[in-house]
Amino acid sequence: MQTVSTINNKIKAEANRLGFSFLQITRPIQPPHYEAYLHWLADSHTGEMKYLSSERTRQSRQTPAGLLDNAQSILTFGVRYAPLTQSLPSEEDTQNPVGLVASYALHADYHDALKQAAHRLMDFIVRETGKNIQYRVFVDSSALLEKDTAFMAGAGWIGKNSLIITPETGSFQVLGCILTDLELISDKPFSKDLCGSCQxxxxxxxxxxxxxxxxxxxxxxxxxxxxxxxxxxxxxxxxxxxxxxxxxxxxxxxxxxxxxxxxxxxxxxxxxxxxxxxxxxxxxxxxxxxxxxxxxxxxxxxxxxxxxxxxxxxxxxxxxxxxxxxxxxxxxxxxxxxxxxxxxxxxxxxxxxxxxxxxxxxxxxxxxxxxxxxxxxxxxxxxx
Incomplete structure (x- = not known):
């Protein structure tokens, strides 16, 4: 029988093969910045995204384990995209004005791509463990504090711009999470704020x-x-x-x-x-x-x-x-x-x-x- 440590290593190797830029593991407990999230809501800067302050969202973000029976682990992952340089016309060439699009939107929509990759990863885990595993996939979901979950799992720190920054790959990546009843070994939380005095x-x-x-x-x-x-x-x-x-x-x-x-x-x-x-x-x-x-x-x-x-x-x-x-x-x-x-x-x-x-x-x-x-x-x- 394979040890939990061996399973952890195989999961991360498969995640890398599938194209994830990182995969880290944590427990489905209250994220460390949940109280800061409540203060942010109280400051009323959510605009028209009222769903972020709903009671359902507050509850699931505080207690992610409540989203799945017997939840044991959260696999949090990132997928990197290219920060594309966008050339603008010179002041002399204003006959063809050009608009700018965020780099991630120049790539295929990440929602379906990440979900499909997450399901493929779970298929691999089921084959490796031989267990009937229950899980849920979340990509860009209000149900979880995804950036805080990545921080808690040791992927990186939350930068001053509120994005998760990983030391190896920076911030040009999109995030997802898999909540599962499979018990795995959690990674250590990221302990440093490497933004320092940079503004x-x-x-x-x-x-x-x-x-x-x-x-x-x-x-x-x-x-x-x-x-x-x-x-x-x-x-x-x-x-x-x-x-x-x-x-x-x-x-x-x-x-x-x-x-x-x-x-x-x-x-x-x-x-x-x-x-x-x-x-x-x-x-x-x-x-x-x-x-x-x-x-x-x-x-x-x-x-x-x-x-x-x-x-x-x-x-x-x-x-x-x-x-x-x-x-x-x-x-x-x-x-x-x-x-x-x-x-x-x-x-x-x-x-x-x-x-x-x-x-x-x-x-x-x-x-x-x-x-x-x-x-x-x-x-x-x-x-x-």
Whole structure:
């Protein structure tokens, strides 16, 4: 009969073969930062992600063992993706304005890929142990504090940007967990905060949403605004979003741990193949109707933004691009779009481009606009 230690080693070797960047093991007990999570909820920075403060979520995050009968272990794992360099046009070349997408979204949607790999890992464990094992897989789930679970299992520490950072591979990875009734040997928790006095992520965040307690104000984070939030972007945050149209990599791009020389060559997991080239052609993208949008991004995380939400993001990026080439498309949206949300942001984007006929465009739109929300935005643009 194999020892538990032998099983542990075989599990980690198989996880590596499957393409996981790490696999660590811990017990399904209350995570060490659960109280900090409660304080974060009390600060009301969850935005529209109200599910994070539900009683069900609070309970499962406090007591993960309650999610599976006789739960004994949590296998927490990461899968690495490539931090892709995205080239922007020079100031002289503003006829083709380009939007930015977070690197993870340029790869296949990780949710299904990680779940399938986790099930393959569990099939291997069942064969090795010969046991009838019960388990549940969680990927990007509100049921668990996944980053804290990885910290508790010794994978790395939670950085000042609130992301799990592993010393060997940095933070460009997505996480998942397997809760099982199989008893395994737990790894030692990570004991150090290796961010030290570094504040590069805080200093570089355009919206200043990264706090001093290894957390962030989600309702001001560009990733939240461009993906989860579907309403009117607050005026004071629009210009700070820059050219990001889905997610944001800035706090990861500046992190020294993502530039640290590695003892082994960088290897991207085969579980997350790249499916898109960096850079979004704003003028081409804004022309996509909903069916074309869904077809183009089938299997991509970008669908989470929704067609209208993504168009809103494109419009804001146009306003921040400084490109007068965007003006005809923005005027068309302001004049013809049936979506008041898009007309509202188009008004702001036109005012941001400061074209010579800006005032004339906005005044004409105001005379024809029926929606009071858009009218308020037009008046604000004209009065600034």
């Amino acid at each position: 590069k992520c805080q200093d570089s965040c355009p919206t200043g949403c990264i706090t001093d307690n290894h957390n962030l104000r989600a309702d001001e984070c560009i990733a939240y605004l461009t993906i989860e939030y579907k309403g009117v972007i607050p005026r004071h945050l629009r210009s700070r979003m820059g050219l990001w149209v889905f997610g944001c990599d800035i706090c990861q791009n500046v992190c020294p741990w993502n530039h640290k020389p590695q003892t082994q060559p960088f290897q991207v997991s085969p579980l997350l193949p790249q499916v898109m080239e960096p850079g979004i052609d704003l003028l081409a993208e804004i022309k996509l109707d909903e069916d074309s949008f869904r077809k183009k991004y089938a299997g991509s995380p970008i669908l989470r933004a929704t067609h209208t939400g993504f168009q809103r993001n494109l419009i804001i990026a146009m306003g921040n691009s400084g490109s007068q080439a965007c003006l005809p498309a923005l005027k068309k949206i302001l004049r013809e779009s049936p979506a008041w949300l898009l007309r509202l942001h188009a008004a702001w984007a036109i005012s941001s481009l400061r074209s010579p006929d800006m005032r004339q465009i906005l005044e004409k739109a105001l005379s024809m606009e029926d929606d009071e929300r858009v009218r308020d935005e037009l008046r604000c643009c004209l009065n600034q």
